[in-house]
Every structure is written in C-alpha cells, then in structure tokens.
Amino acid sequence: MSTNEFANSVILITGGTGSLGKKFIEHALEHLGPSTIIVYSRDELKQFELREYFNRDPRIRWVIGDIRDRERLSSAMHGVDFVVHAAALKQVDTAEVNAYEYVRTNVTGSQNVIDAAVAAKVRKVVALSTDKASSPVNLYGASKLCADKLFTSANMDPHNQHTKFSVVRYGNVLGSRGSVVPLFRRLAAEGKPLPITDKRMTRFWITLDQAVDFIVNAFVHMQGSELFVPRIPSMRVVDLVEAIAPGAITHEVGLRPGEKLHEEMISEVDAVRTYKRGDRYIMLPQSGRLDEDMPMVGRLPDGFNYRSDTNDQWLSVAEIQELIA
Structure with a gap:
C-alpha cells in the first residue's frame, strides 16, 4: 500500500477530538x-x-458516539476504509480507583471497534497503544495491553476475511492534552516551585x-498483527524542567x-519476537512459530529490552527547548 491508496477513501478516527486526532485530521x-x-x-x-477550527470543512463528518456502544459504532463504520483507534481512558492514577470504567472503555470498547470493523469489511485498522502497556504495573497499562492483544489476534479470527489489524506503541507525546509542559510553564510564570515526581525519572x-x-507509515507497511514501536529519544524530567524554566x-x-x-516499550520477554527495521521495531504476536515468522535480519540480541533509562538516544536541554518553543 502507498499513501496514494488513501485518496478518495473514508477514514474513521475514534476519540478524534484529542490532540492526536486534531493533528491527524490536519495531516x-x-x-x-x-x-x-x-x-x-x-x-x-x-x-x-x-x-469551528476546521471551518466546517465538508470533508469531515462528526459523529457523537461512545466506543462502548457497539450498535452506534457499527452504524458509523459503514463504508469506512481505514480506522485509527485513538479513543481511550488514559489517566494512570484515575484508573486505579475507577478500574472497571477503564476496562469497559479500553478493553470492551476495543473489542467493539474490532467487531464493527470486521462487520463493515474495513480494509485496515491501526490502534494506538502506550509504553505503559509493556510490563504494566498499573490498571491503565494492563487495559491497554489487553487491547493490544485483542487487535493483534483479530487477524486470526476465522470470521475475518477482509480486515487487517495492527498496533502502534509510543511514549509521551509533546504538545498533547494533559502534557506536563503547560503546567510547568504556568507555575514558572507564577514564580512557584515546579513539582517533580522523582529527579531520576x-x-x-x-x-x-x-x-x-x-x-x-504503519498503514502503509502493515501486513496484520504487527505491533510497531518507533525508535525515539528519551529525556530526563530534570532536563525538561531546565528547558522550560532554567x-x-x-x-x-x-x-x-x-x-x-522509567518507562518501557519492549520487554525482554517480548524482544525475542521483535526485530529492528530502520527507525522502528516490529513486534510479532505470541501466536505462530519464531523459526517460520521471524526474519533473521534485524533480530534483537538476547536480553534486549527498550527502556527510557537505557535508551541509546537522548534529548539535551537545548533540543528540548527547541521542541517546546
């Protein structure tokens, strides 16, 4: 598939009013x-x-609906070619005291997206994951890991003859809603101390x-069942503070x-099913045989894991300042 195959297609994005959704629509x-x-x-x-931001562009259709509502979701999927699944509950601490609500949205809601896409014969679906889904220690991460497994296994459903599913997993998004950057800027402007979780973070x-x-790019290269992880830099929280308010x-x-x-995007356990291709890692699902499915070129070494504290790419204070300018 080339990006030209998006021409004249119908794209649906769940949770499309967030920061990522807005940027995706623009692109x-x-x-x-x-x-x-x-x-x-x-x-x-x-x-x-x-x-209003998009000046009521006639190419954009606005559908009120919840991914928990399978019937509404199925109706919205009719005639859709590609789906970006971005809807999720995401606050880590809130999840710990509202566990079932996160399961209903992040797990059951994801299965609804899968079922609706298969029924509508959507061509390709890319679901958005998070670094917190790797070796999860919180309910949010665990619910997203479940969602990842649902999407990567959906390709093997015997009732699915048309739709390919893959996942992309990445870390903190600069400029997204809920980013700590606006908070730090506001506190710095008010002359107040900046709260840091831990200086080692x-x-x-x-x-x-x-x-x-x-x-x-995942849409372009996906075959189905892959989990794509970008090779991106890490930053130290103390460097972020210094960049915002020296x-x-x-x-x-x-x-x-x-x-x-510290966050992790590929665990040591998952690394045996992951290989490197240029600027990304590609993780294959647990089903299947390594000797048949895994390419020899790009296999990761024994004991490999991809963590924010052992990363080989780091942002300097100056680079962070340039990014947040």
Whole structure:
C-alpha cells in the first residue's frame, strides 16, 4: 500500500477530538486526500470546537458516539476504509480507583471497534497503544495491553476475511492534552516551585507530527498483527524542567499510584519476537512459530529490552527547548 491508496477513501478516527486526532485530521486533509474523515467521539463541545477550527470543512463528518456502544459504532463504520483507534481512558492514577470504567472503555470498547470493523469489511485498522502497556504495573497499562492483544489476534479470527489489524506503541507525546509542559510553564510564570515526581525519572518523547507520521507509515507497511514501536529519544524530567524554566526551584512529590520511574516499550520477554527495521521495531504476536515468522535480519540480541533509562538516544536541554518553543 502507498499513501496514494488513501485518496478518495473514508477514514474513521475514534476519540478524534484529542490532540492526536486534531493533528491527524490536519495531516490527512493536507497530504492523504480522503473523500471523508469521520470523527467519532462522545464530547459534543470538543466536536463543536474542532468543527469551528476546521471551518466546517465538508470533508469531515462528526459523529457523537461512545466506543462502548457497539450498535452506534457499527452504524458509523459503514463504508469506512481505514480506522485509527485513538479513543481511550488514559489517566494512570484515575484508573486505579475507577478500574472497571477503564476496562469497559479500553478493553470492551476495543473489542467493539474490532467487531464493527470486521462487520463493515474495513480494509485496515491501526490502534494506538502506550509504553505503559509493556510490563504494566498499573490498571491503565494492563487495559491497554489487553487491547493490544485483542487487535493483534483479530487477524486470526476465522470470521475475518477482509480486515487487517495492527498496533502502534509510543511514549509521551509533546504538545498533547494533559502534557506536563503547560503546567510547568504556568507555575514558572507564577514564580512557584515546579513539582517533580522523582529527579531520576526518564520518559520516551515523541512530537505530535512524528506520532502522526508513524501511524500513517504503519498503514502503509502493515501486513496484520504487527505491533510497531518507533525508535525515539528519551529525556530526563530534570532536563525538561531546565528547558522550560532554567534555574527554577523544584520539589519532589513522589510516584503517583501506578506510576513507573522509567518507562518501557519492549520487554525482554517480548524482544525475542521483535526485530529492528530502520527507525522502528516490529513486534510479532505470541501466536505462530519464531523459526517460520521471524526474519533473521534485524533480530534483537538476547536480553534486549527498550527502556527510557537505557535508551541509546537522548534529548539535551537545548533540543528540548527547541521542541517546546
């Protein structure tokens, strides 16, 4: 598949009113040439605001709906060629005290997306994952790991004869809603100390543009069942603070419920089913035989894992400042 195959297609994005959805819509309208983009989400105010932002572009259809509602989702999928599944509940600490709500959205909702896509004979679906789904220690990460497994196994459903499913997994998105950057800027402007979870903390870092490019590229190269992980840099939280407010006073607040000191995108266990291709890692599902499915070129060494604290790419303070400018 080439990006030209998006021309005159119908693309549906769940949770499309978020930061990633907005950037994806911009990219698709400018570069992919779809006939229609369907934004499926449950917040009418966010849809109104985004509709105004895009000047009521006639190529965008706005559908109010929840991925928990299989019937509504199935109706919205009719005639759709490609699906970006971005809808999810994402707050780590909130998940710990609202566990079942996260399961209903992130797990059951994901299965609804799969069922609706298969019934509508959608061509390709890419689901968005998170670094917290690798070796999860919190409910949010565990629910997203379940969703990853649902999507990568959906290709093997005997009732599915038309739809390919794959997953992309990446780290913190610079400029996304909920990013710590606006909070740090506001506190710094007010002359207040900046709260740091732990001065040792590290995170993977990707821009919205990079995330969208990676999603589109996954559509182009997917065969079905792969989990794509970009090779992206890490950053130290203390360097982020220095980039935003040089010399600012900080205070450590400790890990929140379910929070990790360092993030991971590929565990040592998963690495045996993962190989490297250029600027990405490609993880194959647990089903199948390694000697038959895994290419010899690019296999990862024994004991490999992909963690934010042992990454071989790092952002300097100056590079962070350039990114957040």
